[in-house]
Amino acid sequence: VTRPAEPLDAPFYAGCQDPVLNNTARASAVLLMLARNSEVDGATASVRSVQEQFNDNFGYPWVFLNDEEWSEEFKEKVGQAVGKEGNVEFKQIPKKMWGYPDWIDQDKAKANMQVMKDKKIQYGGLESYHHMCRFQSGFFFDHPALLPYKYYWRVEPNIRFTCALTYDPFVSMQAHKKRYGYNIALWERGQTVPSLFRKLSDFKSAHYLPTSPLWTAMIDASYMPWPFRRALAWLRNRDGNGDLWNMCHFWSNFEIADLDFFRSDAYRKVFEYLDKDGGFYYERWGDAPVHSLAAAMLLKPEELHHFSDLGYIHDGLQYCTFQSTQEEKKRGFGMPPGISGKGHGKIEGREEVGCRCQCDPDARVVEP
Ligand code: GDP
Ligand code: MN
Secondary structure, three states: OOOOOOOOOOOOOOOOOOOOOOOOOOOOEEEEEEOOOOHHHHHHHHHHHHHHHHHHOOOOEEEEOOOOOHHHHHHHHHHHHHOOOOOOEEEOHHHHHHHOOOOOOOOHHHHHHHHHOOOOOOOOOOOHHHHHHHHHHOHHHHHHOOOOOOOEEEEEEOEOOOOOOOHHHHHHHHOOOOOEOOOOOOOHHHHHOOHHHHHHHHHHOOOOOOOOOOOOOEEOOOOOOHHHHHOOOOOEEEOOOOOOOEEEEEOOOOEEEEEEOOOHHHHHHHHHOOOOOOOOHHOOOHHHHHHHHHHHHHHOHHEEEEEOOEEEEEEEEOOOOOOOOOHHHHOOOOOHHHOOOOOOOOOOOOOOOOOOOOOOOOOOOOOO
8 A cells, every 4th residue: 555645845733723832932033024114004014913813822022124213103103013012123234234235336236227117127226125135135134133043934014914823833844844934936027037047057056056856846847959948048037058947936025934044154155146246236136036046956845834824915915725636735735836836826716724714805813
């Protein structure tokens, strides 16, 4: 008798943990939000959602980061949203982590930004957005306020969870040796990262890094005969072999990750190489494709976790939890699931799993 293989990446728990599974020792972990003072309402809403659906039961600390000084209003309103018992820090980002490094040709950067603006590439013309993506790619994990922690959960203004999370995801990440957790995977806009895949692939070859199944999963499977592929190698989002990145990436506005992955020599080398190249400014590399392709290059498939039990909404995209189809179940909840993009990102009627979770964007799910 052959038994079905253990799913590679099943949810940590099926259904609601009732009572809430919060009696284990807390992990070394923090909730992190980068925001602007002007986003006070969106930030407050996000904090309320995370608190209600999760953190009122777990009491993890929050760190809020800003490139500017925090307004009194922000600190007061957001502090209140966390609650009296909460452990909250409002910190500024050191200048050396935010802004042009000295090797960037700022005239070229600005000229390219103008071109991106004219081409209507989202945020392409917005200088601060480029600084933000560089910070979120290469610096947040070294911010002094994060140094005490091993795991982090990234929260953005204007996000919402539609499911209660009734176990400790950090403890589970640790127990399962997971290093990178995501919820939504979707396709990047190629115009923002025309040369990123090629450069990372060159880096991978230069350092003789093995090709993990995750990396392969990022490559478009619609193969062409070799000579044709090679001939296309100079085109955007193709590597030296002519392989095409399928643009799949993890949407990093939600992330639960092991900060020591980002702090590893391997990741730092990748970031330094990209940073020297200048694509954070000459193109509009987002931190999402950078995190994703680095994870695909450096992590083992079993070190990734799809939080398929989280209902999550941001910017008009929503992930609804689902009891996978039998087919997906056999494949171990389809991991690498996001990699195919299937069932992600769009509001879709799906059978649901546990946790009084609904796909109704207006659903309020509050713990009993
Ligand atoms: P999108 O998710 O790519 O559409 O971009 P967002 O506008 O949501 O920005 C991503 C994250 O970076 C959010 O947490 C924002 O609050 C934050 N952010 C973006 N630009 C800035 C900035 O100039 N200063 C600060 N402090 N935060 C920023
Ligand atoms: Mn966002």
